[in-house]
Amino acid sequence: MNPRQVITGVYSAASTPIDAAGNPxxxxxxxxxxxxxxxxxxxxxxxxxxxxxNSFSQEERRTILESALAAxxxxxxxxxxxxxxxxxxxxxxxxxxLSCGVTRVVMLPPFYYKGVSxxxxxxxxxxxxxxxxxxxxxxxxxxxxxxxGIALSVPLVARLAAAFPDTVVGIKDSFGDIANxxxxxxxxxxxxxxxxxxxxxLPLLKFGxxxxxxxxxxxxxxxxxxxxxxxxDPAKAADVDAAQDRINAYRSLxxxxxxxxxxxxxxxxxxxxxxxxxxxxxxxSLNATERADLTTKYAALN
Amino acid sequence: MNPRQVITGVYSAASTPIDAAGNPxxxxxxxxxxxxxxxxxxxxxxxxxxxxxNSFSQEERRTILESALAAxxxxxxxxxxxxxxxxxxxxxxxxxxLSCGVTRVVMLPPFYYKGVSxxxxxxxxxxxxxxxxxxxxxxxxxxxxxxxGIALSVPLVARLAAAFPDTVVGIKDSFGDIANxxxxxxxxxxxxxxxxxxxxxLPLLKFGxxxxxxxxxxxxxxxxxxxxxxxxDPAKAADVDAAQDRINAYRSLxxxxxxxxxxxxxxxxxxxxxxxxxxxxxxxSLNATERADLTTKYAALN
Numbered sequence: 199m200n201p202r203q204v205i206t207g208v209y210s211a212a213s214t215p216i217d218a219a220g221n222p223x224x225x226x227x228x229x230x231x232x233x234x235x236x237x238x239x240x241x242x243x244x245x246x247x248x249x250x251x252n253s254f255s256q257e258e259r260r261t262i263l264e265s266a267l268a269a270x271x272x273x274x275x276x277x278x279x280x281x282x283x284x285x286x287x288x289x290x291x292x293x294x295x296l297s298c299g300v301t302r303v304v305m306l307p308p309f310y311y312k313g314v315s316x317x318x319x320x321x322x323x324x325x326x327x328x329x330x331x332x333x334x335x336x337x338x339x340x341x342x343x344x345x346x347g348i349a350l351s352v353p354l355v356a357r358l359a360a361a362f363p364d365t366v367v368g369i370k371d372s373f374g375d376i377a378n379x380x381x382x383x384x385x386x387x388x389x390x391x392x393x394x395x396x397x398x399x400l401p402l403l404k405f406g407x408x409x410x411x412x413x414x415x416x417x418x419x420x421x422x423x424x425x426x427x428x429x430x431d432p433a434k435a436a437d438v439d440a441a442q443d444r445i446n447a448y449r450s451l452x453x454x455x456x457x458x459x460x461x462x463x464x465x466x467x468x469x470x471x472x473x474x475x476x477x478x479x480x481x482x483s484l485n486a487t488e489r490a491d492l493t494t495k496y497a498a499l500n
Numbered sequence: 501m502n503p504r505q506v507i508t509g510v511y512s513a514a515s516t517p518i519d520a521a522g523n524p525x526x527x528x529x530x531x532x533x534x535x536x537x538x539x540x541x542x543x544x545x546x547x548x549x550x551x552x553x554n555s556f557s558q559e560e561r562r563t564i565l566e567s568a569l570a571a572x573x574x575x576x577x578x579x580x581x582x583x584x585x586x587x588x589x590x591x592x593x594x595x596x597x598l599s600c601g602v603t604r605v606v607m608l609p610p611f612y613y614k615g616v617s618x619x620x621x622x623x624x625x626x627x628x629x630x631x632x633x634x635x636x637x638x639x640x641x642x643x644x645x646x647x648x649g650i651a652l653s654v655p656l657v658a659r660l661a662a663a664f665p666d667t668v669v670g671i672k673d674s675f676g677d678i679a680n681x682x683x684x685x686x687x688x689x690x691x692x693x694x695x696x697x698x699x700x701x702l703p704l705l706k707f708g709x710x711x712x713x714x715x716x717x718x719x720x721x722x723x724x725x726x727x728x729x730x731x732x733d734p735a736k737a738a739d740v741d742a743a744q745d746r747i748n749a750y751r752s753l754x755x756x757x758x759x760x761x762x763x764x765x766x767x768x769x770x771x772x773x774x775x776x777x778x779x780x781x782x783x784x785s786l787n788a789t790e791r792a793d794l795t796t797k798y799a800a801l802n
Contacts, residue, residue, distance in 0.1 A: 252612035310554035
């Protein structure tokens with residue numbers, strides 16, 4: 199790995215379980231975080247898109263983060279999403295993380311208004327960083343235009359990294375185009391470019407990337423870790439390829455239906471706990487037909 | 501008008517002025533609301549897309565609504581936007597409005613996750629209504645897929661209106677396609693279908709629509725009111741057509757640059773107050789070249 203990249207490794211875009219009353223199931227969540235770390239994740243990127251973060255209130259998000267810390271997970275192992283539509287809300291949620299000793303966050307740009315300029319996005323991130331005014335803060339920018347509706351261009355990322363070199367240290371690129379990640383690394387070789395799409399972990403690492411924050415980590419963290427640890431060891435090329443193939447198979451299965459509920463369904467099947475099937479609206483849990491189909495296909499993978 | 505439509509009239513999608521420190525300028529805002537009512541608006545649909553609502557924190561949004569009430573504007577004349585990405589936040593913000601005596605709100609669907617099903621959107625609105633559990637509440641659904649990324653289909657709207665006939669009473673249709681509004685009225689003739697796009701006010705009224713919530717009302721509320729009051733009076737057809745032409749001319753000018761900052765610039769020019777040029781990031785105020793061009797073109801309209 200590049201020793202100048204500040205954040206490297208395999209991070210899980212952890213799913214968030216829901217209890218029968220529709221609230222975050224904190225006991226199940228913290229047990230899941232523990233398991234992800236035991237299976238090889240360097241950390242848990244909780245409260246991202248896969249974690250249904252933007253379906254939870256700010257108070258629920260604070261409680262979810264605090265529950266992980268209360269369960270004994272180190273602040274250094276947690277990387278919550280803290281980007282909301284309104285700058286003051288992003289400032290407040292990020293300050294809360296810092297107040298808990300959590301210094302690394304994944305930050306969406308303001309995502310309601312579309313077609314905004316790079317100038318406006320630069321102003322937004324700048325104001326957020328200047329209002330937080332905490333030099334412990336390390337931000338992973340979050341590029342997921344197919345969901346957020348907002349693309350973070352390479353020139354914008356480069357401008358932010360130049361303006362805030364000790365704070366804006368990386369990007370989660372979930373768009374799924376390796377060419378964009380290569381363009382980022384060509385411009386910023388010491389930037390922590392993290393793959394948001396599982397199939398791109400191995401190719402990204404070969405291009406100098408820093409690791410991943412992905413959904414399939416909820417299921418196959420051990421394989422992601424194998425790829426990360428051994429991608430540059432010729433003696434382990436067969437193991438690495440096999441691990442990436444396994445990751446890709448799980449990823450493909452997770453796209454059988456709407457991805458976030460399907461990932462949760464696969465976690466339910468892995469852990470033998472139907473509670474994991476639940477989602478929060480506007481996402482919808484898999485229906486009976488989908489569950490039956492997924493159960494068959496999941497069994498065939500194992 | 502159709503007497504069974506619950507909410508009818510001309511409502512302003514009021515712009516929100518920003519002070520030099522970047523906060524909502526409450527004095528300027530309440531003066532603007534008063535002027536909009538004096539110029540003929542039946543009410544102020546504050547904190548919508550044009551009002552940059554989703555760039556303000558929930559606390560700021562509560563303060564903005566409270567400032568209008570404190571300035572003596574009647575709760576019946578205020579129709580705030582209260583739809584946020586997370587259901588519990590929408591519930592809390594709507595409950596706040598109700599606690600102030602404001603019973604009519606414009607409600608976006610949860611807008612972070614894209615491609616969600618009608619089933620998921622129905623569940624989201626249903627849960628919001630059931631959690632609020634206040635039979636005073638009247639909801640105008642908000643269809644603006646080009647910004648929110650979420651379309652409210654005619655079958656979904658019909659299902660919500662059938663399930664909550666005393667609560668889900670209308671829709672602000674800002675997509676700009678008269679055919680969609682006609683389809684809504686064909687299905688739900690007593691539903692308050694309000695045009696979100698100024699050029700469609702007159703045609704919509706002729707098709708049985710209930711009025712409008714538009715951005716150009718910040719500038720030409722009197723003309724919108726002329727159209728609303730006299731659209732079905734053959735003796736006033738020339739006045740009505742002239743008023744709609746004037747509305748359309750202002751609307752066209754507001755599309756010269758990014759619309760929301762341009763509307764604010766036109767309010768600045770109308771009122772002779774440069775403070776109105778300010779926006780909150782990620783939106784960017786008009787630059788000097790744009791201001792000069794807008795100033796010339798605005799003068800030519802008057």
